[in-house]
Amino acid sequence: MEKTRIHIFDTTLRDGEQVPGCKLEQKQKIIIAKRLDLLGVDVIEAGFPISSPGDFDSVMKIAKVVKNATVCGLSRAVMKDIEVAADALKYARKPRIHTGIGTSDSHIIHKLRTTRDNVIERAVAAVKYAKSFVEDVEFYAEDAGRTDNEFLARVLEEVIKVGATVVNIPDTTGYCLPHEYGAKIKYLVDNVKGIDKVQISTHCHNDLGLATANSVAGVVAGALQVESTINGIGERAGNTAMEEVVMILKHRYGDRFETGIDTTQFHDISRFVSDQMGMVVQANKAIVGDNAFAHSSGIHQDGVIKERSTYEIIDPVEVGVNKSSIILTARSGRAALAFRAKEIGFDLMKKELDIAYTHFLEWADRMKEVNDEALRQLLEECLSRPASSDW
Ligand code: KIV
Numbered sequence: 001m002e003k004t005r006i007h008i009f010d011t012t013l014r015d016g017e018q019v020p021g022c023k024l025e026q027k028q029k030i031i032i033a034k035r036l037d038l039l040g041v042d043v044i045e046a047g048f049p050i051s052s053p054g055d056f057d058s059v060m061k062i063a064k065v066v067k068n069a070t071v072c073g074l075s076r077a078v079m080k081d082i083e084v085a086a087d088a089l090k091y092a093r094k095p096r097i098h099t100g101i102g103t104s105d106s107h108i109i110h111k112l113r114t115t116r117d118n119v120i121e122r123a124v125a126a127v128k129y130a131k132s133f134v135e136d137v138e139f140y141a142e143d144a145g146r147t148d149n150e151f152l153a154r155v156l157e158e159v160i161k162v163g164a165t166v167v168n169i170p171d172t173t174g175y176c177l178p179h180e181y182g183a184k185i186k187y188l189v190d191n192v193k194g195i196d197k198v199q200i201s202t203h204c205h206n207d208l209g210l211a212t213a214n215s216v217a218g219v220v221a222g223a224l225q226v227e228s229t230i231n232g233i234g235e236r237a238g239n240t241a242m243e244e245v246v247m248i249l250k251h252r253y254g255d256r257f258e259t260g261i262d263t264t265q266f267h268d269i270s271r272f273v274s275d276q277m278g279m280v281v282q283a284n285k286a287i288v289g290d291n292a293f294a295h296s297s298g299i300h301q302d303g304v305i306k307e308r309s310t311y312e313i314i315d316p317v318e319v320g321v322n323k324s325s326i327i328l329t330a331r332s333g334r335a336a337l338a339f340r341a342k343e344i345g346f347d348l349m350k351k352e353l354d355i356a357y358t359h360f361l362e363w364a365d366r367m368k369e370v371n372d373e374a375l376r377q378l379l380e381e382c383l384s385r386p387a388s389s390d391w
């Protein structure tokens with residue numbers, strides 16, 4: 001079966017940078033954009049050009065340096081926004097304007113204070129205007145997650161008629177459950193005239209911890225583009241974590257879907273973005289957390305030492321981590337101690353291991369983790385000999 005190519009749209013520099021405390025300097029944004037380009041993302045949303053002169057300038061500079069990816073600028077369905085976005089993108093090899101408007105009743109009544117018909121008029125006018133500057137225009141139906149499907153289909157049909165190339169279905173508030181989001185995408189695939197000519201995009205927020213699950217449900221239902229950020233940073237509880245979606249598609253849907261991402265760069269780019277933004281990656285974060293490939297309980301360690309796949313579904317090398325780590329704690333067993341001792345040059349005989357293990361448990365009860373330095377000291381003390389490599 002031929003695989004469907006899923007496009008990865010990165011919004012680390014736009015939705016990600018909206019996070020309080022994550023503001024980046026222009027230089028940092030440019031380096032991140034270059035790294036995203038090398039990673040193989042299809043689209044880089046470089047910013048929201050009308051929002052500030054600084055953002056305008058960053059989008060323009062990023063547009064100049066990005067070699068492969070499409071560079072995208074966000075705008076509201078407002079003519080001035082669109083003009084400014086087009087101007088910021090004028091040096092991009094592949095420019096895209098991302099414009100849109102709220103479509104849920106909540107947004108129409110409370111935020112826009114208008115009518116559904118007026119929203120359609122504004123959406124159409126925005127896409128038409130954006131098309132006068134660039135060929136590639138993505139339309140977002142903000143709060144699509146809570147938008148009535150029939151109305152959403154009407155809006156999309158109209159913007160497709162005037163040339164939208166991608167239609168983005170944001171679950172702006174992270175409200176949907178995976179089966180609901182998947183059903184929404186399927187409804188659009190089945191009911192919007194012209195939908196086969198454009199790409200449907202997912203853009204899922206993580207308010208209920210479902211951003212990744214919803215994005216995957218969207219792809220399974222027919223979406224061809226996934227919007228995401230490195231480490232899942234984004235408004236409130238965050239956006240969809242790119243590394244999670246890409247690894248799910250690779251490992252669980254590898255026979256149906258493919259992306260252009262070089263997954264071996266995930267660990268490094270995750271750390272880089274985290275350092276630049278000062279946003280710590282939680283240790284238990286899937287794929288890129290410090291503990292994602294670390295084993296500390298004796299039963300798991302014994303299994304992994306014998307055969308990695310007993311407790312790991314992904315080879316860490318695939319995401320740029322050298323190897324799985326065996327962490328020595330008071331929950332570790334003899335197998336782990338022997339393994340780690342060997343790594344630092346102590347090939348322990350059975351009797352030596354018994355002696356060392358008794359001492360190790362005492363140390364481990366006092367320390368959270370017995371690191372290489374402590375282990376070396378412990379072994380030298382209790383065995384009264386240096387490591388074999390030192391002989
Ligand atoms: O979450 C959202 O709806 C957005 C849009 C601007 C695409 O970020």
Ligand code: ZN
Binds near residue numbers: 172203
């Ligand atoms: Zn968003």
